[in-house]
Amino acid sequence: MSEKVPGFLGWMQTPAGRVPRISTELGFSDHLGAWKARWGIGRMAYMVPPGLYALGNPAASDPVVVTANYKMSYDIVRRTLAGRNVWLLVLETYGINVWCAAGKGTFGTGEVVRRVSSSRLAQVVSHRRLLLPILGAPGVSAHEVARRSGFSVSYATIRAADLPEYLDNGMVSAPAMRELTFTFYERLVLIPVEVVLALKSVAVIGGVALLLVAALGDLAAGLSAFCAYLGAVLAGIVLGPLLLPWLPGRSFALKGAAAGLLWSSVFYLLAGTTWNIWVTAAIFLALPAVSAFYTLNFTGCSPFTSRSGVKKEMAIALPAMGGALLMGVALLLAGRFL
Amino acid sequence: MKGFRYLMDVVTLQLDQAACIGCGRCVEVCPHQVFSLAEKKASLRDRDACMECGACALNCPVKAITVDAGVGCASGMINEWLRERKLRAPGGNCCS
Ligand code: SF4
Ligand code: SF4
Numbered sequence: 001m002s003e004k005v006p007g008f009l010g011w012m013q014t015p016a017g018r019v020p021r022i023s024t025e026l027g028f029s030d031h032l033g034a035w036k037a038r039w040g041i042g043r044m045a046y047m048v049p050p051g052l053y054a055l056g057n058p059a060a061s062d063p064v065v066v067t068a069n070y071k072m073s074y075d076i077v078r079r080t081l082a083g084r085n086v087w088l089l090v091l092e093t094y095g096i097n098v099w100c101a102a103g104k105g106t107f108g109t110g111e112v113v114r115r116v117s118s119s120r121l122a123q124v125v126s127h128r129r130l131l132l133p134i135l136g137a138p139g140v141s142a143h144e145v146a147r148r149s150g151f152s153v154s155y156a157t158i159r160a161a162d163l164p165e166y167l168d169n170g171m172v173s174a175p176a177m178r179e180l181t182f183t184f185y186e187r188l189v190l191i192p193v194e195v196v197l198a199l200k201s202v203a204v205i206g207g208v209a210l211l212l213v214a215a216l217g218d219l220a221a222g223l224s225a226f227c228a229y230l231g232a233v234l235a236g237i238v239l240g241p242l243l244l245p246w247l248p249g250r251s252f253a254l255k256g257a258a259a260g261l262l263w264s265s266v267f268y269l270l271a272g273t274t275w276n277i278w279v280t281a282a283i284f285l286a287l288p289a290v291s292a293f294y295t296l297n298f299t300g301c302s303p304f305t306s307r308s309g310v311k312k313e314m315a316i317a318l319p320a321m322g323g324a325l326l327m328g329v330a331l332l333l334a335g336r337f338l
Numbered sequence: 339m340k341g342f343r344y345l346m347d348v349v350t351l352q353l354d355q356a357a358c359i360g361c362g363r364c365v366e367v368c369p370h371q372v373f374s375l376a377e378k379k380a381s382l383r384d385r386d387a388c389m390e391c392g393a394c395a396l397n398c399p400v401k402a403i404t405v406d407a408g409v410g411c412a413s414g415m416i417n418e419w420l421r422e423r424k425l426r427a428p429g430g431n432c433c434s
Contacts, residue, residue, distance in 0.1 A: 103391070103408075137367035137393035138407065155366050173366075180339050180369040245341045252412075296412045302342075304370065306390040307408040307415075309345040314412055 001051050006030065006071065007078060012054045016120035021054045024082035030075050037072055040193040046071045047095030052119040053078075056085035060126040063167065065156075066112065067133065068093040068101050076160045084167065087125060091115050099303070102139030109144045116149045131156040131163075131171070134178060180303050187241045190301045194237050198294065202233050216336065228267055232287040235263035236294025241301070252305070253317035256295025260288030278335025286328030289321040339370055339387065349388040350406040355379055357402035364394040364403060 007023040007030075037046050047069045055078055064087040067077045074090060081088075091111045093101035101107035112130070116122070132140060134155045142153035156166050157177040166173060206226050214222030239259040240247065247255035264287045272280065296317055299305040351372070360378030373394065374383040380402070392407025 102393075134367060134369055134393075137397055138391040139396075141396045142363060143397070143399040158369055178366070178369065179371065182339065182342060250343055250345050299412050300414060304339045304342050304387070304389050305344050306349050306388060307406065308348040308350055308390060310412055310415060312345060312348050314415060 001049055005053070006048055006074065012057075014124045016052075016123040019052050019054050019124070021057075022078055022088075024055060024078050026075055026079055030071075034072050034075065038189055038192050040196040048074045048090060050090045050092035050115060052121065052124065053088040053090060055081050055088055056083070058085040058087050060124065062086055062125070063127075063131055063171070064089055064121065064125060064129070065131045065163065066091060066136070067160075068096065068098045068107055068136075070095050070097045070101075073097055073160075077163070080160045080163055084164070086167075087121075089115055089119065089121065089130070098133050099135040102136045105139050107136045108139035109141045109148075112140055112145050112153075113148045116151055122150065128152060129154060131166075133160070134158045134173075182244075182303060184242065187244065191238055191241060194241075194298070194301070195234070198233060198237055202230060206230060224271055227271075228283060228287060229290065231263045231267060232260050232290035233294055235259040235287075236291035237298070239263070240291060240295030241298045244298075244302075251313050251317070252299050252302075252310075253292045253296045253313055253321070256292035256298075257288040259295060260291025263287060263291065276335055278331050282328040282331040282335070285324045285331070289324035289328070292317060293321055343386070344389070346386050349385060349390055350404075351382070351385055351388045351390065351394075352404045353380060353382055354402045354404075355381065357400050358398075359400055359402075361399060363397045363399065367393040367397050369393075 001020055003020075005020050005022065007025075007027075009021045009023050011018040012021045033046065048071055050069045062085045065077060065081070066089045067073050069090045069092055077088065091107055092115070093106045093111070096104070096106065098107055112132075116130070122128075128151050130145070130151050130153050132153055132155050135158055137155050140153065142155075146152050154171065155173075156171070157163055157173055158180055159177070162177040166177060206229050209229055210222045210226045212222075213225040236256045236259060239262065240252070240256045243259060244255060247258045249255055249258070261284070264284050267283065267287070268275070268280065275283070296313065299310045299313075358380050360375060360380065362375050362380075364373045364380050365375050369391070370384070370387040370389060372382060372384050372388050373380050388405070390405050390407050392405055395401075395403040395405050395407065
């Protein structure tokens, strides 16, 4: 811990030594950092030192809120607790957010116990209660923490934004604070980094497809194939997740295929005048398969898909996508040589 | 979750009601309101809503809940599959 921690205001003396007091206002660099993190730029370096922090002027009886050392989690929590006196215990999750870190076990029982003891929290506060985010529960065993550290765990809210109400509510969660949501905006902010990650494979696969078609026919056809492919990828990554609740079916692959069909139709309207029946059939088979793959991938970001469900879906969808792609290529070749 | 449903009849979640002591932890941690509590016994009110995060099983003090927990993520599973067959180096997961 040094004066370089984000939002540093000054030191606060406690029976367990000095603790950084941090600001509840975010500066320009915090906003810029959040924006960069969303686009996947320098995400790994986006962490704050784990340990105990003070928000406002907390006394020994004030609550302890636990969070991850992902800078964005830390920023959201401190901003939402503006005007309050709260202790903030930041766990070492290696710069990963609460939900993902809980899944990996780094936001976990062992780290809670370790951080409580290394920060000598028992000397700083007079009570024995930790407030944890509900989405940290997959990594933390409350009764184990109690047994090993003497602190009881309350799972407070899913969203940090509900913390003030939770505190005002006498530290009791209202039903809505325990209910996950996946709003349009919540889905939207997940998309940029997915696009960035996918562009690498798009560059390779799209490049190869471009060369193949160009070798067979002419460059214009190659370019048009590349556009078709790029559009299908984006339909799967952007359109699929955004339109998630409105696309048909429960399966993500099916929803992705629907997004891909939409794109195929748009592409048909834009460029379809010159296509023969073979090309048209190939386009309507292959593009939805590509989109389906990328929307299926979004299960990793969605907070309601079960592992067993994704397994089942993959067993059916992956062979179907492969088949559709092969059929598409076969149709293209058939159209060329028959 | 309101507005979203995933596949039906696939989840591995099991509750042993006889073992349950009615502490309410599962109700507290589950972000999908899978459990309800009545007369000191938990029951599964919406099993299909489970996303197999494992929070309830890990936090049940008497181990009355079992679930094959893991992140439901296609690319993670493809990587896992490749790793098991030694086709890919470790690393590369859903939440990176
Ligand atoms: S595994 Fe997670 S989603 Fe499923 S019932 Fe338990 S807490 Fe709820
Ligand atoms: S956490 Fe376990 S013991 Fe407690 S109510 Fe749920 S099932 Fe019963």
